[in-house]
Amino acid sequence: MTRIGNSDLDVFPLSLGGNVFGWTADRDASFAVLDAFVGGGGDFIDTADVYSAWVPGNAGGESETIIGEWLASRKPEGVVVATKVSQHPEFTGLGAANVRRAAEASLGRLGVDTIDLYYAHYDDETVPLEETVGAFGQLVADGLVRNVAVSNYSAERIREWVDIARRTGVALPVAVQPHYNLVHRNDVEETIIPVAQEFGLGLVPYYSLASGFLTGKYRSADTEGQTSPRASGAAKYATEAGLKVIDALGEIGAAHDASIAATALAWLRAQPTVVAPIASARTVEQVPDLLAGARLELTNDEVAALDRVSSWTPTAS
16 A cells, blocks of 8 residues: 555555546446456546546546446445546636536535545646635535645646645645656656655656557557557557567566566556556456556566666756
């Protein structure tokens, strides 16, 4: 178990992504995935109010609704649910009134009294940050939210959020959710991790498997014949450099009898401030790799080898 920043949330070191629920996984498939994840020791679920408004016929909130129905059906103990605000078609932006309405709508769909971890999904520079920080702080004060967090914020804006929260005496953020994985590293490692270390924030990275590329299933930039909606996102990484990363993951994983995906997740977990990478599963068969990735411990030499092959170099200052 790992603690999320300075919060009282102690979670399994991998978060199950709920973005596929109501999209590529229907209600029954989503229930089966959730059952398998919790049955295997998982207890941390990530979603957002916008999931999955991009699907024809969906309005947003489908993932939260499915998770809420599962919670009501299974009544699991100790499960932590994180959700986000700013992108739902009916609740766009981070104005105070909108944040409040969106949180209340998410609570209704999830069927819970309190949201464990509530993210500002994307920065909204059309709204004064003081207003957004105050709105999140009021949700905590009123008991609708236990902990606040930010997603897709720059280091400068995270620092500004913390400064405002300290000055006004409202709840401080405990986590940050960036796009971070073995083939997408530079900005996070140069700017976000130092801020997280300074303020005691836990990193909960998304795209942990690079849209599926870091499973090793996509080894060509040619997506013809691929049926997965994520194939095009994964294929862009299928360069000579990207495939060297896959080969190294395969070699290191084989030494642990672990998959490429599990090894990629283990590398991410080994990075400073990372609490629980987010990874999703459309089917029960995909869940064991996620659980394995939460438990696999790489040696320092193995982490260093993956660092080298991913060809990351700091930007000159």
